[in-house]
Amino acid sequence: MFESAELGHKIDKETYKSEEPALREALLEAQMDTLRLAKYPVVILIGGVDGAGRGETVNLLNEWMDPRHVQVHGMGEPTDEELQRPPMWRFWRVLPPKGKTGVFLGSWYTEPILQKVFSEIDDAAMVESLDRITRFEKMLTDEGALVLKFWFHLSKEKQKKRLSDLEKDPKTRWRVTERDWEHFKMYEKFRAVSEMTIRHTSSAEAPWIIVEGADPRYRSLTVGKILLEALKKRLEQGEAKPAAIHAPPLLPSIDNLHILKTLDLTQKLDKKTYEAELEKYQGKLNLLSRDPDFKKISVIVMFEGNDAAGKGGGIRRVTSALEARVYNIIPIAAPTDEERAQPYLWRFWRHLPRRGQLTIFDRSWYGRVLVERIEGYCSEADWMRAYGEINDFEEQMAEHGVVVVKFWLSISNEEQLRRFKEREDTPFKRFKITEEDWRNREKWGDYERAVCDMVERTSTDIAPWTLVEANDKLFARIKILKTLCNRVEAALDKVKGKEKGKKK
Amino acid sequence: MFESAELGHKIDKETYKSEEPALREALLEAQMDTLRLAKYPVVILIGGVDGAGRGETVNLLNEWMDPRHVQVHGMGEPTDEELQRPPMWRFWRVLPPKGKTGVFLGSWYTEPILQKVFSEIDDAAMVESLDRITRFEKMLTDEGALVLKFWFHLSKEKQKKRLSDLEKDPKTRWRVTERDWEHFKMYEKFRAVSEMTIRHTSSAEAPWIIVEGADPRYRSLTVGKILLEALKKRLEQGEAKPAAIHAPPLLPSIDNLHILKTLDLTQKLDKKTYEAELEKYQGKLNLLSRDPDFKKISVIVMFEGNDAAGKGGGIRRVTSALEARVYNIIPIAAPTDEERAQPYLWRFWRHLPRRGQLTIFDRSWYGRVLVERIEGYCSEADWMRAYGEINDFEEQMAEHGVVVVKFWLSISNEEQLRRFKEREDTPFKRFKITEEDWRNREKWGDYERAVCDMVERTSTDIAPWTLVEANDKLFARIKILKTLCNRVEAALDKVKGKEKGKKK
Structure with a gap:
């Protein structure tokens, strides 16, 4: 599943420089059209390996788009008000309204993945969690939301190098926490659980898009292009038409007993x-x-x-x-x-x-x-x-x-x-x-x-x-x-x- | 200030029985008219001495009126989300919208009163707090809100009797907490601080109404009648007209320098x-x-x-x-x-x-x-x-x-x-x-x-x-x-x- 994201994708500086301005302008335009239409929200999930550039990508999206209409949610520890409600409450309360974009750095995947990696839940419970997520996302897309899920991947070797590089530079040292290294030690475990997660929750309406995270230019351009294409396609569709129903009719009352x-x-x-x-x-x-x-x-x-x-x-x-x-x-x-x-x-x-x-x-x-x-x-x-x-x-x-x-x-x-x-x-x-x-x-x-x-x-x-x-x-x-x-x-x-x- | 609320006001059962149904019907009607008009909220504050019937009165109001359009706020300990914002944030977030009624059992008065009684703040700080409250309430009434502030009073003797009576009856024992007795020991202090509070915060638009709390029938009928009268009077005024401005004009720019x-x-x-x-x-x-x-x-x-x-x-x-x-x-x-x-x-x-x-x-x-x-x-x-x-x-x-x-x-x-x-x-x-x-x-x-x-x-x-x-x-x-x-x-x-x- 991650093979293609370990090939060492790269974009050289010139290509990036030549493509970025147009992409940026087109993204902004698509965002403004989405805002004016105000018929559906855009939900962007950013998941993946530590050090694969999740935070940087979110910052970049905010630079490319009009940040006044993008809400970024780090979703740290739940507050006590959140703990008093079912776990999904904290996500519901910050869903972006129609026309706007919500970017989730931590998301409804964070808890189950960590629980599984640290063996707090077994396979069956994990599947149950993922199944619930799938239904939640299905609801979102059925309601018209455009849901984009990016998974940033790094090979083990690349992750190690990236963490070390960040740590060497005094300017970026703060970015690497002890937790990052702790997680790194469990790379294989994370990889297995991630694969399971992606496998179970890639639906037609909300597939995971796996992006190699090692090269910032490749990563950024890929995300930007996918986002642009998705926004444009969705705009062409306009207001979502109700899907045709292929379900059998409900039980008819042929004997008039109910x-x-x-x-x-x-x-x-x-x-x-x-x-x-x-x-x-x-x-x-x-x-x-x-x-x-x-x-x-x-x-x-x-x-x-x-x-x-x-x-x-x-x-x-x-x-x-x-x-x-x-x-x-x-x-x-x-x-x-x-x-x-x-x-x-x-x-x-x-x-x-x-x-x-x-x-x-x-x-x-x-x-x-x-x-x-x-x-x-x-x-x-x-x-x-x-x-x-x-x-x-x-x-x-x-x-x-x-x-x-x-x-x-x-x-x-x-x-x-x-x-x-x-x-x-x-x-x-x-x-x-x-x-x-x-x-x-x-x-x-x-x-x-x-x-x-x-x-x-x-x-x-x-x-x-x-x-x-x-x-x-x-x-x-x-x-x-x-x-x-x-x-x-x-x-x-x-x-x-x-x-x-x-x-x- | 509390003299009139220590006279031993009483209403006999017959009077109550004969007056209650009409009052109740009229209250409900006035509430419904307020709701339909939807031009201003009704804010009711219930303060006063422990055991003077604050909780009972709120329950009664909810029985008399349509509870679907009354929100009661106990305002217990602030949550962590509330603690991260200025103290008034928790009140702002639950203000009733136009047409609806909000009843505050704990209110913006609770903190300052307790702080003063327990000598955590001095007179000057207390006055400052009360001044801020006055300005807040002025804002509410300027915005059109109907603000009613009831203060339930008991003489020291009556409070003691009431707490003892409640404690004797197994059915009501739960209502008396240790904190109630603790507060009782500080009756004089509470009385002095309460008087100061009422004196400083009784404005023309939002005066305190002091009600003797010893007799439930007297207490209930008094509150009901005052509320009814206030609702009716406010309804007659309809949408609040902008008050005339008696203020001098702003500084004119006579030399064209600014x-x-x-x-x-x-x-x-x-x-x-x-x-x-x-x-x-x-x-x-x-x-x-x-x-x-x-x-x-x-x-x-x-x-x-x-x-x-x-x-x-x-x-x-x-x-x-x-x-x-x-x-x-x-x-x-x-x-x-x-x-x-x-x-x-x-x-x-x-x-x-x-x-x-x-x-x-x-x-x-x-x-x-x-x-x-x-x-x-x-x-x-x-x-x-x-x-x-x-x-x-x-x-x-x-x-x-x-x-x-x-x-x-x-x-x-x-x-x-x-x-x-x-x-x-x-x-x-x-x-x-x-x-x-x-x-x-x-x-x-x-x-x-x-x-x-x-x-x-x-x-x-x-x-x-x-x-x-x-x-x-x-x-x-x-x-x-x-x-x-x-x-x-x-x-x-x-x-x-x-x-x-x-x-x-």
């Missing part, structure tokens, strides 16, 4: 039972939130449901059990322009709670496969890939100890009609009902199918859907509280290392 | 000297940025100047001296909608660098007193108050060890004309010149006056303006690099505790 039909919507609670249960589960939730171990987990509670199914009331019964400083509610409205300039899930990632916090999403990332699917706000390709992206997202949360609780509040068509009319007749509630609600009602069947597809594809062991029979508000609220208590309790038990058998 | 005229724009560097100096100062800047103590400071370099004065070129000569991961460039464009929903300075606060970083602003917060003043994008009241707000902003940076370097690049009217024409004639540069540039040129005199006012009012010892004679680009670039080197060097010297006499 999961929502299995719900017994007649379930009820009388007022007295309700009040007793409410006190019981609100008290329990309150206690759980004050458990010292609660500071070790975080909780996401997500509410989706039919219009007028009682999401607001359900949320209130949860929040009134909690100290105000423990929770935060994110009502999902139209995205802001900063959010529109990012991949779809960005506006949810940014709200992930730190440990000890509970965040309630009033509507959520499932909008993609519900309203956006039905109203055609996104292409079929977009919502079809959303299922997998959402599962990845939730898996990352779960692995980080975030309890993900998802509620679908289900009411019958007739009950919705009754509530709509009631809202219209109550002056105080009139603002809650709009023309749009009536229009949505006409698409009842579409929503039903979308919900069934959603549950089928995203109800997982780590983040299961709880379908809540909500024709009776009292019944629904108790089911919500009970479910939430159980999930939080189970998570705390897990933290405490108790037997899992205990949980209900 | 600071820009004192610049000798004929200053030049020949190419050879330039190249030698460039290497010298870029090298120096590079070394400075690699000084181990550089990690203890941060640097802000701000570029303002006439159109076509060479800001871009100046920035490049700075960045090409630095490792890409050390700096970040913020080009100031039109604000995003998230930025528009916040006080003017918010969009600059959010970009303050962490330690060890250098951030370059390509145009800056001075837009308020330059283009916005001249084009009438904001009212006279807005830009007149901006000078003071900006000085406060920069003072906070300076006190936190941020080196604030401000450049005004000045060219002559004739030189600008020459450069505009050159840009029009060069295909590659044509995109850099627009109709707007020509229009701005017609306002040369207005800009000149605005620049003079700006320099006069915002060039301070801690953040001085450097006027750069920029008719000769080479001269300008060297002056920029040299100034920057000197400022950074001085800051590093200060960190190292060296004699200040050494610096040039």
Whole structure:
């Protein structure tokens, strides 16, 4: 894999001098066109061997391009705010918006590669990490991002020479750290792990480009030319067209039986039972939130449901059990322009709670496969890939100890009609009902199918859907509280290392 | 000051029961109207004595109002990301956007009060802190925010009883911490410092409202009614009208002599000297940025100047001296909608660098007193108050060890004309010149006056303006690099505790 990058590629001074100015001008122009178009971000990863010129290349890119629209991320040690969220959070928060360029010197590859080299993880875990990276990058490119991954290589001999040379010159001595030599001793190990990494993560959309790093002129010109070509090609394509879908259709409902039909919507609670249960589960939730171990987990509670199914009331019964400083509610409205300039899930990632916090999403990332699917706000390709992206997202949360609780509040068509009319007749509630609600009602069947597809594809062991029979508000609220208590309790038990058998 | 809050105010159960529902409904309605109007944020501060019901009140507000549009901030220990910025950064980052409500349990008062009680600061320092707070709150209300500050008070006797009662009940025991009792022992001290605080920071726009905290019904009803009245009154006013300006006019230029005229724009560097100096100062800047103590400071370099004065070129000569991961460039464009929903300075606060970083602003917060003043994008009241707000902003940076370097690049009217024409004639540069540039040129005199006012009012010892004679680009670039080197060097010297006499 690295053979071609050990041939001793070289560019002489004259060639470089004759080619550089035009390349530079063309790069700047392509960058400005990308900025003006503002339809996709450019993500550049710079990986490779120590001393192979990664830092120099980044500095050079900043000289060639307009540095005002390039963000360079060294990605050193994570901050404590970052450590409190899933590992990818720190990359999501600095993704470049559409039109801009983000250069990552340290990237999502750094951790797994170091872990593997220092034998902290085995092959299987490494493959799992790389697989996750591949899916993340697939998401980026599907969202339109231009992703360029450069790998700077040096043969062992060349690396040694380069480090020694740098060290000899008092001006560059600072560049060589003890860590560099330590890593050098493990050259073979690094090489093997790097090869594995490159092999597993070179996709059609985001292939690794291996560049011999020994000769600065060769290295620079190569990177510049590849970048220019990529920018131009992407500009020619303009706004990414939705990819054609070759996937088989979702399971058709030929017998008209589906999961929502299995719900017994007649379930009820009388007022007295309700009040007793409410006190019981609100008290329990309150206690759980004050458990010292609660500071070790975080909780996401997500509410989706039919219009007028009682999401607001359900949320209130949860929040009134909690100290105000423990929770935060994110009502999902139209995205802001900063959010529109990012991949779809960005506006949810940014709200992930730190440990000890509970965040309630009033509507959520499932909008993609519900309203956006039905109203055609996104292409079929977009919502079809959303299922997998959402599962990845939730898996990352779960692995980080975030309890993900998802509620679908289900009411019958007739009950919705009754509530709509009631809202219209109550002056105080009139603002809650709009023309749009009536229009949505006409698409009842579409929503039903979308919900069934959603549950089928995203109800997982780590983040299961709880379908809540909500024709009776009292019944629904108790089911919500009970479910939430159980999930939080189970998570705390897990933290405490108790037997899992205990949980209900 | 606390006398009226020690009278033993009480509301009986019946009165409360009869008044609460209407209050609650009216509050919700007022909140929704505020949200729909979306013209100003509501900032609620909850301060006061331990055990006086601060937490309960916040929980209650969240029950009464729609919690989806209320953000509660406990403001515990600052995170490491917060510690790397000036102390107010953590409050700026969570200010509620227009239409929403932010409730602060811990606030900008917490630190100074605790410091004073524990004698870490003297009276003078306390007054200084409080003065800064007053100015901050003035800025908030000038920006349209509705600011409500509640102080919950208990007499010493009542506080003791309340803590004991809470402790006796197993259900509420968790609420009383050792710290509460520790603080109780210092009741008198707290009382004195609180009084001083309230006295110094009760302004017409943001007065403290002292509420007796002993009786929950009295406390709740009082807060609810005050909040409701404030919301309604503010709604009646609608969008805040710019306050009339009673200030005397700025110094008129009756002899036509001003600071820009004192610049000798004929200053030049020949190419050879330039190249030698460039290497010298870029090298120096590079070394400075690699000084181990550089990690203890941060640097802000701000570029303002006439159109076509060479800001871009100046920035490049700075960045090409630095490792890409050390700096970040913020080009100031039109604000995003998230930025528009916040006080003017918010969009600059959010970009303050962490330690060890250098951030370059390509145009800056001075837009308020330059283009916005001249084009009438904001009212006279807005830009007149901006000078003071900006000085406060920069003072906070300076006190936190941020080196604030401000450049005004000045060219002559004739030189600008020459450069505009050159840009029009060069295909590659044509995109850099627009109709707007020509229009701005017609306002040369207005800009000149605005620049003079700006320099006069915002060039301070801690953040001085450097006027750069920029008719000769080479001269300008060297002056920029040299100034920057000197400022950074001085800051590093200060960190190292060296004699200040050494610096040039």
